[in-house]
Amino acid sequence: MTEQVMAAIDGSQFSEGVCDYAAWASLALEAPLTFVHVVDNHPQTAEADLSGNIGLGSREHLLEELSHLDEQRAKVAQEQGRLMLQAARDRAIEDGVAEPATRQRNGTLVETLAELEDDIRLLVVGKRGETAHQASEHLGSNLERVVRSLHRPILMVPDAFQRPERVMIAFDGSKTTRKGVEMLARSPLFKGIPCHVLIVGADTGDNRSQLDWALATLREAGHEAEGAIRAGEVEETLRAYKDEHAINLVVMGAYGHSRIRHLLVGSTTTSVLRRASIPVLLLR
Missing domain, CATH: 3.40.50.620 (HUPs)
Structure with missing residues (x-):
């Protein structure tokens, strides 16, 4: 596959900035643009331990319920991601990119980008992800891990696009x-x-x-x-x-x-x- 501009998007406030900067870079570099969304099916939540204090009789039933909820949550997350990718694609087309591609993967962002590294010419990411703390100076832990594990140029962007002039x-x-x-x-x-x-x-x-x-x-x-x-x-x-x-x-x-x-x-x-x-x- 040709090396491309890859943009990681999620439901955070930075996704619009990621779309617009990625479109700008794709056009300037005359490189294909791909949007990536990763569904993490194993988020770190307290729910995983809920069954530990339940009486023996109801435990099996509860585990079934939790498993069903996890399945539902995964389906919802996947559908949300699909809609986000479609919106990102539409926005990039409005910005002038001819045929932006989309990829949805299951797993973690860091592992996914490491697998795709050979295809990446430039990675565009937001300052923090949707699960990061909203304090303005908080830096998403994913971003730090991505920078440590990837050997490609990474463009970290704010939430609103401004054409670089200096x-x-x-x-x-x-x-x-x-x-x-x-x-x-x-x-x-x-x-x-x-x-x-x-x-x-x-x-x-x-x-x-x-x-x-x-x-x-x-x-x-x-x-x-x-x-x-x-x-x-x-x-x-x-x-x-x-x-x-x-x-x-x-x-x-x-x-x-x-x-x-x-x-x-x-x-x-x-x-x-x-x-x-x-x-x-x-x-x-």
């Missing part, structure tokens, strides 16, 4: 972020979009030459590019630069060799993702 890459000279700069330079996704490169650290000769390389790579590919080296706490510095320059898409490596290395395996990236009100493209 992109920033958090750059630390690592292999991952150097590949990120090269990807930015050549990807049709960012064609004609001004690019900013930010190094968080001391203004040393090494950092200066890293920045010069990144800017030259972007400019040679035809991008308008500017950058800076700023000292400070990583997340605060990234946020301040984003606000100053009206950045509306951030590119980050999930792993690096500096303080930015803590992105996602430590507190910094998780914190950036939690507070993000714009899309974040995570690179592996």
Whole structure:
């Protein structure tokens, strides 16, 4: 199968944003679009233990009832998912995608995406899923697990679409972020979009030459590019630069060799993702 833009949808408030960003990416990359919905037939609920305190006489009957309820719940979840996929498909067609595909699977989101990984060129996901806590800074545990297990670019999106007009890459000279700069330079996704490169650290000769390389790579590919080296706490510095320059898409490596290395395996990236009100493209 051709590598495609894959979008994971559920009943959360982020699904519309996922649809629109996925359609934008599919059109820009000229790649097929597939929407995926996963029905988890084994949600973690307290109900599984209900039969433990029932008298012997009624226990068998109760287990039958619970089994029947589970079956009904699975059917309802499947039908809801089918309707969501149809709505997502219709929305993507309105956005201009010719033939979006849909796939419904049983299991867990992480396992499903791991199985489909070879087909994925870009994965689009919402900031959190429908079962996640609704606090604005809560990051769905599924998202963290997906980022750890997948080796594909992942675009985490907010609930409303805004066409990216200025992109920033958090750059630390690592292999991952150097590949990120090269990807930015050549990807049709960012064609004609001004690019900013930010190094968080001391203004040393090494950092200066890293920045010069990144800017030259972007400019040679035809991008308008500017950058800076700023000292400070990583997340605060990234946020301040984003606000100053009206950045509306951030590119980050999930792993690096500096303080930015803590992105996602430590507190910094998780914190950036939690507070993000714009899309974040995570690179592996």
